[in-house]
Amino acid sequence: MRDFAGGRSNALSLPELKQLQKNVAKAIASFEDRRKAEARAKVDDFARELGFSFDELAEAAPTRKRATSAPKYRHPENAEITWSGRGRKPAWIAEALASGKSLDDFAI
Template sequence: MADFDLEALSLSELKKMQKDVAKAISTYQDRQKAEARAKLESLARDLGYSLAELVGTATKITRAPAAAKYRHPENAAVTWSGRGRKPQWFVDALAAGNTASDLAIG
């Protein structure tokens, strides 16, 4: 390994070296992970499995869209399910004196 006289380097040279070292560490870790993954996939294949079968795969759980519970007082095409952040029209309607039950569908 090369010996550096760090005291002789300027601040900008030291910062550049710091970035280069961080990048080298990151790419080294990525290469090591890829190599480990390849070894595990090969071993699983030799045993007659896929790696995904052995470790499971992460699947994203999605919920069905919620049915609308509230309708805009002036534009019936605009609705809200009651989930998540309140839409501005709902907040404005409440501030104008309406209640949630006034805006409820059915």
């Protein structure tokens, strides 16, 4: 029977298996790094054909920032606690709805 360590017929010890695992992880990381470098070079070449550098294009990428939503609901006992009506319901809203109240009761 052959194993992963080059054809020895005996089983590998735990330290040998762990070293093999480390070696495989290093080989995978090295392979991925080479592939990324190749991709980066191709993108760089294409960007240069268009008169740019990759870094210029990467910096120019627009970033979207989500606007904060105005609060629509206010806690009945603490006016500083609000909820915009987006996302997960806060516990105080969920409890109030379970007790029979409606969102209109908390509208600002």
